[in-house]
Amino acid sequence: MGVEILKEKYRSEVREVVLGATAEEGGTRSHTIKVGGETTLPFLHFEGTVPNRPVIAMEVWDIFPEDWPENLKEAFGDVLSDPAAWAKKCVEDFGADMVALRFKSADPDIKNATPEELIPVLKKVLEAVKVPLIVYGCGKPEKDNEIIGPLAESAEGENLLLGVAEQDNFKAVASAAMAYKHSIIAKSPIDINIAKQLNIRISELSTPLLDRIIIDPTIAALGYGLEYAYSIMERARFGALNGDRMLAMPLIGDVGHEVWSKKEAVITDEPSWGEQAERSLAWEATTAMALLQGGVDIVVMRNPGAVALVKKNIDDLMQDNNY
Amino acid sequence: MGLTGLQIFKHLPKTNCKECGFPTCLAFAMALANGQIALDACPHVTEEAKEALSSAAAPPIHKVILGVGDNVIEIGDETEIFRHDKRFNHPTVFAIAVKDDEDVAAKVDTFNGLAFDRVGQHYEADMVALINASGDAAKFKAAAETAAAKTTKNFVLISEDPAAMEAALEVVADRKPLIYAANNDNYEKMTELAKAKECPLAVKAANLDDLAALVEKIVALGYKELVLDPGSRDTSKVLADMTQIRRLAVRKKYRPFGYPTIAFTSKEDPQEEIMQAGIYVAKFASIVVLNTDKKEHLLPLLSLRANIYTDPQKPVQVEPGLHAVGDVNEDSPVYCTTNFSLTYFLVEGEVDATRIPSYIISVDTGGTSVLTAYADNRFTAEKITETIKAVGLEDKVKHRKIVIPGAVAVLKGKLEDESGWEVIVGPRESSGINKFAKDLFA
Numbered sequence: 005m006g007v008e009i010l011k012e013k014y015r016s017e018v019r020e021v022v023l024g025a026t027a028e029e030g031g032t033r034s035h036t037i038k039v040g041g042e043t044t045l046p047f048l049h050f051e052g053t054v055p056n057r058p059v060i061a062m063e064v065w066d067i068f069p070e071d072w073p074e075n076l077k078e079a080f081g082d083v084l085s086d087p088a089a090w091a092k093k094c095v096e097d098f099g100a101d102m103v104a105l106r107f108k109s110a111d112p113d114i115k116n117a118t119p120e121e122l123i124p125v126l127k128k129v130l131e132a133v134k135v136p137l138i139v140y141g142c143g144k145p146e147k148d149n150e151i152i153g154p155l156a157e158s159a160e161g162e163n164l165l166l167g168v169a170e171q172d173n174f175k176a177v178a179s180a181a182m183a184y185k186h187s188i189i190a191k192s193p194i195d196i197n198i199a200k201q202l203n204i205r206i207s208e209l210s211t212p213l214l215d216r217i218i219i220d221p222t223i224a225a226l227g228y229g230l231e232y233a234y235s236i237m238e239r240a241r242f243g244a245l246n247g248d249r250m251l252a253m254p255l256i257g258d259v260g261h262e263v264w265s266k267k268e269a270v271i272t273d274e275p276s277w278g279e280q281a282e283r284s285l286a287w288e289a290t291t292a293m294a295l296l297q298g299g300v301d302i303v304v305m306r307n308p309g310a311v312a313l314v315k316k317n318i319d320d321l322m323q324d325n326n327y
Numbered sequence: 328m329g330l331t332g333l334q335i336f337k338h339l340p341k342t343n344c345k346e347c348g349f350p351t352c353l354a355f356a357m358a359l360a361n362g363q364i365a366l367d368a369c370p371h372v373t374e375e376a377k378e379a380l381s382s383a384a385a386p387p388i389h390k391v392i393l394g395v396g397d398n399v400i401e402i403g404d405e406t407e408i409f410r411h412d413k414r415f416n417h418p419t420v421f422a423i424a425v426k427d428d429e430d431v432a433a434k435v436d437t438f439n440g441l442a443f444d445r446v447g448q449h450y451e452a453d454m455v456a457l458i459n460a461s462g463d464a465a466k467f468k469a470a471a472e473t474a475a476a477k478t479t480k481n482f483v484l485i486s487e488d489p490a491a492m493e494a495a496l497e498v499v500a501d502r503k504p505l506i507y508a509a510n511n512d513n514y515e516k517m518t519e520l521a522k523a524k525e526c527p528l529a530v531k532a533a534n535l536d537d538l539a540a541l542v543e544k545i546v547a548l549g550y551k552e553l554v555l556d557p558g559s560r561d562t563s564k565v566l567a568d569m570t571q572i573r574r575l576a577v578r579k580k581y582r583p584f585g586y587p588t589i590a591f592t593s594k595e596d597p598q599e600e601i602m603q604a605g606i607y608v609a610k611f612a613s614i615v616v617l618n619t620d621k622k623e624h625l626l627p628l629l630s631l632r633a634n635i636y637t638d639p640q641k642p643v644q645v646e647p648g649l650h651a652v653g654d655v656n657e658d659s660p661v662y663c664t665t666n667f668s669l670t671y672f673l674v675e676g677e678v679d680a681t682r683i684p685s686y687i688i689s690v691d692t693g694g695t696s697v698l699t700a701y702a703d704n705r706f707t708a709e710k711i712t713e714t715i716k717a718v719g720l721e722d723k724v725k726h727r728k729i730v731i732p733g734a735v736a737v738l739k740g741k742l743e744d745e746s747g748w749e750v751i752v753g754p755r756e757s758s759g760i761n762k763f764a765k766d767l768f769a
Binding site: 050279285309313314325 | 411561575
């Protein structure tokens, strides 16, 4: 007698979110990208559907990334001072599904750039690449609240993915998304209850936004508490499949940002850890790979080599495994 | 299929003698049904009941022991599908492939070098997977001899030829290596060898159906120290098979799959290989056989294993005390935080990034984060002062200044009174340390 394959029956599925907008939809993207919609745990095609493959967004800064390690900078050649050229390279040469534009220069401790200075950069990048865009501020909430509205307005209808709305600070981002037809990243501090609560509060502001939220549960790099993010993602996915609509949003992991500050990615003078360039690449790719197993839908990455590896990994995982 | 607590209860003495450690027979039955305890814990159970309950009494996945002495590694004995429900018990074992037709001594030397220290933890590659690539029994035996002289660690012996297996076992059977593998053609001989040498036996099949049938045949021969290989090698299929084996064992107590598992990578490029291997670490493989033996490839995998197999109910802690970041001297700044590893390593990473050699004091907060520890009275002026004294900070630095996390700025006054040190309130988030340090200490 054969083995009776155990297929779970779930009650619900992950919400499907559309990113970007074509000319017909009021934007200028060549295509949109759908994420989420899974009806099973990660890549278990034998019992459900994974309608949209996870996507990789590559990070682009609006200033030269001085602090990046040499091997990371070298991978990009001479485009790092030009966000539009950088974005183009990510899409055309490295196969990025999306570009994640980070407005570092807005940081009061860096350049304190004003919205008027940032808007032309956004426009140039939107012109240079036709993939859907993620837009991050500088990471300082007070300042990000000042710039997010004007940036969102300048790209009205593009359905950008705007980062980040947080528990104590979600109104500016959510309002900008509502007013100018964008989507948002709702970020919670490694706490599934806060993740859910935040989605509820955003929905109180605007119900239609529920289908335009991506959850960032705050991830950590491999070796630095990655397992917390991994388990929160697993729990969120499990919750989504079991009917918790307030946790059923697709998930994003800001991988490059976490990995490239870690010793294991950076240091060159530790021979007992092996060669740095390979190691750093593996560190970023392994972090992304683990999150994919947890259920992430979008990974934001930096190193083109690591991006290529994760793409292949996703190709492999998207192969049917039905019995 | 597992029995429910009530079904088990019917077979128990119902005397509530408490000798099993549970208040009632019913409570014991419930625990047994959940696989939390073995039937042996009941001293009064009858032979008949034992027979009837054997399937429910056994844990869902049999524990298999690899190796002897200091190198014993337990695998299997898992009870969960999700690590957030309860910890995964036995971390994935990494076996590094060494072929008998290459320079075995050199390969094993490289294997021996696969040891790492990071974040206060020590990681090592676990086993040598010795492969009979030559197809020659004498060569396999010689390779086993060479390898055994080079390492005290254990082996997976890989050959489907019983004669070659027997030859290699003559040399290393005393280490109780894993015999890989019994298949449909050789299982009788392989099982006989495994029984005679008391070594665990891997069972290799073409698919899940085939695997279940083969396991039942081997169990019928009276051997149960088994490790399962469903034969799949494509990433997505391995993920599916490993998931089915774990689910059927844990959820359905499906006996033929109630054993640990072994997975093989199939990618030639080592970076692609570790991506594949990482999936198997997360998704239920007890042993992963790898071709790469480069440090830069092993360190990420070993770190992933440490993460996935961390007990989710127990915060990971770092050694409380004084930690030096960089080439410190008597003028180096001093930061203070808790000994929750996540908090500590975030702070350490940021302090390191300032490129200003500094000290970090980690206060013993039982592995809780700054705010939790503060709320819990484990991160107090007294506690910090105590730690400053205990680590002899006064002799380490000339200045008398200490940086505390911005989230507990309220501690400043009390800590200054208590310790006599000048307290500087740092940033709320560790990400602010770089800027903070450059303004203040550069």
